[in-house]
Amino acid sequence: MAIGVTTTPEKTKPSGSIINDPQVRGIFYQVLTLVVLAAFVYWVADNTIENLKRANIASGYDFLNGRAGFDVGQSLIAYTSDSTYQRALIVGLLNTLLVAVCGIFTATIIGFAVGIGRLSHNWLIAKLSLAYVEIFRNIPPLLVIFFWYSGVLAILPQPRESAALPLNMFLNNRGLAFPKPIFGDGSLYTVLAFVLAIVASFLLARYARKKQEATGQRFPVLWTSLGLIIGLPLLVFLATGSPITFDVPIAGKFNLTGGSVIGPEFLSLFLALSFYTAAFIAEIVRAGIRGVSKGQTEAAHALGVRPGLTTRLVVVPQALRIIIPPLTSQYLNLTKNSSLAVAIGYADLVAVGGTILNQTGQSIEIVTIWIVVYLSLSLATSLFMNWFNARMALVER
Amino acid sequence: MNTHQATFVRASMIEGSPPPIAEGGIVHWLRVNLFATPKDTVLTIIGALALAWFLPPAIQWLFLDAAWTGGGRGVCATVAQGGSQPEGWSGACWAFVNAKLDQFVYGRYPLEERWRPTLVGILFILFLVPMAIPKVPYKGINAILLFAVLPLISLILLPGGWFGLTFVETPLWGGLMVTLILSFVGIAVSLPLGILLALGRRSHMPVIKMLCTAFIELVRGIPLITVLFMASVMLPLFLPQGVTFDKFLRALIGVSLFASAYMAEVVRGGLQAIPKGQYEGADSLGLSFWQKMNLIVLPQALKLVIPGIVNTFIGLFKDTSLVSIIGMFDLLGIVRFNFTDANWASSVTPISGLIFAGFIFWLFCFGMSRYSGFMERVLDTAHKR
Numbered sequence: 001m002a003i004g005v006t007t008t009p010e011k012t013k014p015s016g017s018i019i020n021d022p023q024v025r026g027i028f029y030q031v032l033t034l035v036v037l038a039a040f041v042y043w044v045a046d047n048t049i050e051n052l053k054r055a056n057i058a059s060g061y062d063f064l065n066g067r068a069g070f071d072v073g074q075s076l077i078a079y080t081s082d083s084t085y086q087r088a089l090i091v092g093l094l095n096t097l098l099v100a101v102c103g104i105f106t107a108t109i110i111g112f113a114v115g116i117g118r119l120s121h122n123w124l125i126a127k128l129s130l131a132y133v134e135i136f137r138n139i140p141p142l143l144v145i146f147f148w149y150s151g152v153l154a155i156l157p158q159p160r161e162s163a164a165l166p167l168n169m170f171l172n173n174r175g176l177a178f179p180k181p182i183f184g185d186g187s188l189y190t191v192l193a194f195v196l197a198i199v200a201s202f203l204l205a206r207y208a209r210k211k212q213e214a215t216g217q218r219f220p221v222l223w224t225s226l227g228l229i230i231g232l233p234l235l236v237f238l239a240t241g242s243p244i245t246f247d248v249p250i251a252g253k254f255n256l257t258g259g260s261v262i263g264p265e266f267l268s269l270f271l272a273l274s275f276y277t278a279a280f281i282a283e284i285v286r287a288g289i290r291g292v293s294k295g296q297t298e299a300a301h302a303l304g305v306r307p308g309l310t311t312r313l314v315v316v317p318q319a320l321r322i323i324i325p326p327l328t329s330q331y332l333n334l335t336k337n338s339s340l341a342v343a344i345g346y347a348d349l350v351a352v353g354g355t356i357l358n359q360t361g362q363s364i365e366i367v368t369i370w371i372v373v374y375l376s377l378s379l380a381t382s383l384f385m386n387w388f389n390a391r392m393a394l395v396e397r
Numbered sequence: 398m399n400t401h402q403a404t405f406v407r408a409s410m411i412e413g414s415p416p417p418i419a420e421g422g423i424v425h426w427l428r429v430n431l432f433a434t435p436k437d438t439v440l441t442i443i444g445a446l447a448l449a450w451f452l453p454p455a456i457q458w459l460f461l462d463a464a465w466t467g468g469g470r471g472v473c474a475t476v477a478q479g480g481s482q483p484e485g486w487s488g489a490c491w492a493f494v495n496a497k498l499d500q501f502v503y504g505r506y507p508l509e510e511r512w513r514p515t516l517v518g519i520l521f522i523l524f525l526v527p528m529a530i531p532k533v534p535y536k537g538i539n540a541i542l543l544f545a546v547l548p549l550i551s552l553i554l555l556p557g558g559w560f561g562l563t564f565v566e567t568p569l570w571g572g573l574m575v576t577l578i579l580s581f582v583g584i585a586v587s588l589p590l591g592i593l594l595a596l597g598r599r600s601h602m603p604v605i606k607m608l609c610t611a612f613i614e615l616v617r618g619i620p621l622i623t624v625l626f627m628a629s630v631m632l633p634l635f636l637p638q639g640v641t642f643d644k645f646l647r648a649l650i651g652v653s654l655f656a657s658a659y660m661a662e663v664v665r666g667g668l669q670a671i672p673k674g675q676y677e678g679a680d681s682l683g684l685s686f687w688q689k690m691n692l693i694v695l696p697q698a699l700k701l702v703i704p705g706i707v708n709t710f711i712g713l714f715k716d717t718s719l720v721s722i723i724g725m726f727d728l729l730g731i732v733r734f735n736f737t738d739a740n741w742a743s744s745v746t747p748i749s750g751l752i753f754a755g756f757i758f759w760l761f762c763f764g765m766s767r768y769s770g771f772m773e774r775v776l777d778t779a780h781k782r
Binding site (some may be wrong): 026029030033034037044047048050051052054120121122123124125128134135137138139140141142143144146147150151152154155336337339340342343350354357363364367370371374375378379 | 429430431433437440441444445447448601602603604605608615617618619620621622623626627630631633634635636637638711715716718719721722729733736744745747748751752754755758759762763766
């Protein structure tokens with residue numbers, strides 16, 4: 001890579017004042033760097049072409065249309081071993097996104113809870129949170145993944161002795177089985193009603209805020225929106241004749257039948273990433289809340305704002321400003337760490353890519369796809385978080 | 398002047414009377430720290446219940462019910478599984494760790510040659526400890542010993558092949574030894590390289606700035622595992638035919654380059670925090686670029702970012718466990734490799750081995766973070782904002 005940057009040339013160049021001119025020197029160094037880099041790239045490219053020719057590998061992305069011929073454990077879209085490599089890679093990408101989104105969601109909740117716990121006046125809670133952070137921060141994530149995978153989930157009971165959980169769920173060493181919803185005719189209306197209710201709640205919240213700013217009257221937004229979001233779909237659901245049914249897993253003699261199953265690979269990766277990243281998020285949250293000066297809280301109290309509202313309206317908005325940038329990089333870390341899936345065989349982008357790489361030998365193409373995908377994921381996440389940050393940032397006049 | 402004549406002056410202070418019982422001692426502490434408000438009381442009870450639910454079974458499993466000694470899977474399996482433990486038994490299998498401890502440290506390094514890594518380890522500790530204690534003098538010589546002489550000795554001793562030492566190829570290396578070598582080299586390479594990259598990113602020369610920025614952002618945007626894959630499958634493609642790199646060396650290069658990109662960002666943070674006056678002051682004294690950096694800017698900048706640097710070191714140390722994915726046997730790799738040993742196959746073996754490996758990793762990382770806190774206090778010259 002571009003490490004030719006640090007080359008320092010000898011100073012035995014033609015003497016004269018020109019040698020001490022910083023501008024001339026700068027141009028000289030840069031040209032030298034470029035030349036060295038170009039020579040290096042040429043050498044590498046030449047070797048690569050030579051090596052590829054000898055190994056009889058055609059470069060290019062045509063192989064993506066070939067038949068994959070391998071199965072993946074878990075897939076969000078229809079996939080068989082007859083599908084193309086391209087589809088396999090898309091399956092991998094979707095699996096990466098799935099575990100990243102689930103992990104980010106859970107890690108944020110655990111992280112905020114533990115981070116606030118560390119600042120608690122309650123000695124026991126503070127110490128428990130500290131222990132959590134110090135344990136998980138100092139252990140490799142890969143080890144945590146293996147801990148769940150081969151330490152905990154692998155020694156769960158066999159499928160025929162599955163542990164029954166509430167809501168018709170079952171836990172065994174093949175994963176977590178849960179009731180699968182089956183959407184019958186007309187269930188679309190229920191989903192539509194749900195979406196409609198969410199949109200209506202948003203509009204309601206805006207209206208309520210405007211009204212409060214204009215007249216000072218408050219509107220019970222929370223309860224109305226909750227009623228809307230739960231009530232409206234329920235009403236439509238009943239009106240259209242309950243079209244959604246559940247395929248409940250049933251414990252058979254040897255195996256469970258019916259329902260959906262989340263494999264142990266996903267579960268262990270998800271649990272490990274959540275617990276591991278949560279420890280870092282907790283530290284970020286703690287630093288963020290401590291970064292809000294005490295005067296802010298005291299001023300709010302002096303104005304007669306109640307403690308609950310002080311937290312919500314004064315402390316949290318200011319703390320979020322400190323929290324968001326490092327939180328973004330933790331989210332990115334979690335997404336990148338999801339590539340550890342390859343160690344336990346969860347079919348994420350890297351695992352699927354690795355299989356294709358072994359089958360076809362198209363290492364340059366696969367690695368390029370990895371780099372492009374992960375860089376775009378990073379870019380997309382940071383763009384979103386920058387937008388969010390800009391909304392949250394202090395508006396200075 | 399009006400002089401006041403005191404009729405009585407107390408010659409000694411009276412003893413303070415003890416505080417009310419609710420304002421001192423354990424009762425007060427409990428009231429303030431555990432039961433201050435009803436909400437606190439509820440939280441305390443929940444926390445205590447969680448501890449009571451978790452801790453006694455954990456201690457029971459880890460220590461009381463654990464199988465400490467034994468020569469095979471029998472001590473870690475119940476009668477029904479073909480072992481000697483009573484039905485329903487579950488406990489840690491420390492006998493497994495005990496039996497495999499040598500392998501966990503040295504990997505598959507030949508038995509009769511293990512004095513070599515041991516010697517290197519002893520030298521490492523001998524050089525590191527005085528380096529780590531601020532009061533010990535001769536830091537310069539010590540640094541040379543640690544960062545120049547020790548690698549040279551290791552290079553001769555560990556692979557061998559010189560001076561009548563038998564050659565031990567790197568696939569035989571393993572365990573904690575590999576983890577420590579990878580981390581040591583990674584740390585020793587990534588800090589200087591990271592500093593150079595950070596300086597390059599802040600350079601006024603557009604080409605150099607662009608190249609450094611591109612490298613840093615590229616590496617930081619992709620997972621380490623893809624870098625390691627690249628090092629193991631693409632590097633051979635880039636080299637002329639017949640030139641091969643050792644797999645161990647390729648992993649070393651991958652880990653070091655990866656860590657140096659993160660290090661560069663940490664150092665850049667420190668460089669940006671140094672006021673412009675320091676740079677201008679150095680310029681006005683007529684110092685050259687490297688003098689300015691070495692004598693004025695970097696000492697201040699690096700001191701500011703010690704926590705970040707150590708965090709990167711800890712991250713690097715944890716990341717070395719990823720080399721087990723590309724088929725090397727570091728501490729985690731060798732522990733997992735031993736799960737396949739039929740002599741020790743039992744349902745509690747994997748979890749015991751992983752807890753042991755986790756504890757070792759934890760010890761090192763926790764030690765590093767504590768030491769960085771200590772160094773921060775030692776170097777603190779009260780200029781911190």
